[in-house]
Amino acid sequence: MNQHARIFFGVAMALLLVVGTALADVQFRVARMTRDDVPLGKGQCDIRLRVDGEVEVSVRGDMVYVRTISGREATNDGSECNEPLPIREAPGFRFEVLDHRDDIVLLSDPSRQNGFRAVVRIRDSEGGTGRYHFRLSWQMDGGGPRGNYPGRDWGYGRDREDDRRYDSGFTTALSACRDAVSDRIRNKYGYPDVTITRAAADNNPGRNDYIVGEAIGLRPRGRANFGFVCRANMSNGQIRTVEVRRR
Numbered sequence: 649m650n651q652h653a654r655i656f657f658g659v660a661m662a663l664l665l666v667v668g669t670a671l672a673d674v675q676f677r678v679a680r681m682t683r684d685d686v687p688l689g690k691g692q693c694d695i696r697l698r699v700d701g702e703v704e705v706s707v708r709g710d711m712v713y714v715r716t717i718s719g720r721e722a723t724n725d726g727s728e729c730n731e732p733l734p735i736r737e738a739p740g741f742r743f744e745v746l747d748h749r750d751d752i753v754l755l756s757d758p759s760r761q762n763g764f765r766a767v768v769r770i771r772d773s774e775g776g777t778g779r780y781h782f783r784l785s786w787q788m789d790g791g792g793p794r795g796n797y798p799g800r801d802w803g804y805g806r807d808r809e810d811d812r813r814y815d816s817g818f819t820t821a822l823s824a825c826r827d828a829v830s831d832r833i834r835n836k837y838g839y840p841d842v843t844i845t846r847a848a849a850d851n852n853p854g855r856n857d858y859i860v861g862e863a864i865g866l867r868p869r870g871r872a873n874f875g876f877v878c879r880a881n882m883s884n885g886q887i888r889t890v891e892v893r894r895r
Contacts (some may be wrong), residue, residue: 674714683732693729693784698777708765740787747781763847820885825878837867
């Protein structure tokens, strides 16, 4: 192998390594809950993970998708649901944190705009892996798994094409919005440490291409609260406009 070929091979392998790392996100199907202590008429998913770094967790139906932002890949630590999270409106939806050692926050409730996904961010800055347990619950209307998944039994079948479009479009837009807002707060307002505390699709009529939320900016001598609005193309995740206001 001559010198030019060796250089080309080395560059190609490096690119493959980078691409492979970027796509190395975790996904798994949640186990069916065998406990019988959940009240009748209540849907419940207990998501248990071990996290070392920062991840974004998306729960849709009986599937969990974990995007690694920094650190190591998260691992499933016994997640279980008595019913899949409905692929439709979930009345009485609640998010509860039951175990954590660092930051965990709900970024987005399930909605039509995000494909009925619950999106949670976990940021573990301690050494080693930390245990995280959050609970999603809702009131059931008797639909059951077949009501949530027309023509599907629990844990059967593949995600549909529109599921993948929702995942790639909204999730990309949500991440891009968070990055754009963080950059705006750092560069315009001078707060180097930014935490997005909430980011969700705007469910108001005529606003299905907007993401709204709140953020906190920190610097050595103070902090500030911000509200923001991103307008995005939910098909490809491209951000069109970003507006950030200090509160």
